[in-house]
Amino acid sequence: MEELKAIKGYYRPIQPTVKVDNGDIVYREVRPGKDVENLIYCYWQLTAVKPLEKPFIYRVVSDGCIDIFFNHHQLDENYIMGFCRKYTEFQIGKEFNYVGIRFLPAAFPLLFGLDAKRLSNQSQELKAVLPKFSKWIETNLSTDDSLDNVTFQIDNMLAEIIQNKDFEIDGRFFNSLKLIFQNKGLLDTEKDLMMGLSPRQLRRVFDFYIGTTPKAFSNVVRFQYILNAKPSTQSLKENKLYLDVGFFDQAHFIKNFKTFYGVTPSKAFQ
Template identity: 65%
Template sequence: MKEFESLKRYYRPIQPTVKAEDTGIVYLEVQPTREIEHFVYCFWQLKTSQPLKYDYHYRVVSDGCIDIFFDHRQLAESFVMGFCRKYTEFPIGKEFNYIGIRFLPAAFPLLFKIDAKILANQAQELKNILPDFADWIQASISSSYPFEVVTEMLNEKISIYLEKQEFYYDSRFLNALQLILKKKGHLDTEKELNTGLSPRQLRRIFNYYIGTTAKSFSNVVRFQYILNAQPTSQSLKENKLYLDVGFFDQAHFIKNFKTFYGVTPSEAFR
C-alpha cells in the first residue's frame, strides 16, 4: 500500500523505555515484515525476568495509535486500547508477560473496519471488538512460544488480513494526516488543512480513523516529536526545542507534556 508509506517515514510513535532502576523488567520491540510495515509500527513485549517485590505500575503515554495486546501467560485475556488524550497508568502485578501490536495512526480502522471513536480513551476486551482475532490468539498461540515465534505468527496473521481487504478511504483525509505528520503537529488545523474537507467532514473523518479531532491528534504528534528528539532536561532549557513546534512558553509546554506523559519533562528526561 504505497499510499501509506509516508506514515512511518514521518512518524515514530514511541513509548517510554523501562528505566534502569526497574530491574527484573524487560521491554522489547520488533519491527514488522515489509508486507505490513505501513500498517504496523512494531510488535512489543513487556515482561518480568524475575518476580518483583511490588506491583508494577505501567505508564502508557499518548502516541496517537491503537494497540492490540494480550497476556502471554493467560491467552484468553486480550485487549485493544484506542487513542488516548492523556497518559494512562495501571498496576499489572508482580509477574507479567504482555505482547502487543502497535498500529500506525488510522491503520486499525482501515484494516478492520472499526470506528476508532468507540475505542478512544479506554482499553476494551478484544473479544468484544474483534472476536475472531481474540479466538485466534487463544487457539493458535501457546504460552510456551518465544516472543520471536509469536511475532512471526502475528506478522502472518495481519498479512492475511491485508490480502483479503479492499481499501476504501478518502484521499483528502490521508492528505490531511500526512500534512500533520510532516509539520510535526505544528499547524492551525482549522486554517492550514486545505484538503477539500469542510470542518464538519474533517472532524467526522478524524474521529473515525484516529479516534479524536485533527487538533487533538496534532497535539499528540507535537508531544511525540519531543520524545523522538530524546532531549535532556538541560538541553530543553538551553535549546527550547518546544518553541519550534508552537508552544508559547515553557509553562505551556510543561503543562501539555504532563498531560500526555504523566510527569514533567525534567522528571521524564533526568
C-alpha cells in the same frame, strides 16, 4: 497502500516510560514483517524477569496509536486500547508477560473497518470488538512461544487479511494526516487542512480513522516529536525546543507535556 507507507516514513510513535532493561523488567520492540510494515509500527513485549517486590505500575504515554495486547501467560486475557488524549496507568502485578501490536495511526480502522472513536480513551476486552481475532490469539498462539514466533504468526495472519482486503483509501484524509506529520503537529487545523473537506467532514473522518479531532491528534504528534528529539533537561532549558513546536512559555509546555506523559519534562528526561 502508498498512503500508509508515507505515514511510516514520517511518524515514530514511541513509548519511553520503561527502560530497555532495568534488571527486573524488560521492554522490547520487534519490527513487523515486510507484508505488514505499513500497518504496524512494532510488536512489543513487557515482561518481569523475576517476581517483583511490589505490583508494577505501567505508564502508557499518548502516541496516537491503537494497540492490541495480551497476557502471554494467559492468552484469553487479550485487550485493545484506542487513542488516548492523556497518559494512562495500569497496575499489572508482580509477574507479567504482555505482548502487543502497535498499529500506525489510521491503520487499524482501515484494516478492520471499525470506527476508532468507539475505542478512544479506554482499554477493553478484544472479544467485545474483534471476537474472531480474540479467539485466534487463544487458539493459535502458545504460552511457550518465543516472541519471535508469536510475531511471525501474527505477521502471517494479518498479511492474509491484507491480501483479501479491498482497501478504500480517502486521499483527502491521508493528505491531511501527512501535512500534520510534516509540520510536526504545529499547524492551524481549521485553516491548514483544507483538502476538499469541510471542517465537519474533516472531524468526522478523523474520528473514524484516528479516534479524535485533528487538533487533539496534532497535539499528540507535537508531543511525540519532542520525545523523538530525546532532549536532556539541560538542553530543554538551553535550546528551548518547546518554542520550535509552538509553546510560548515554559509553564505552558510543562503542563501540556505532563498531560501526555504523566510527569514533568525534567523528570522524564533525567
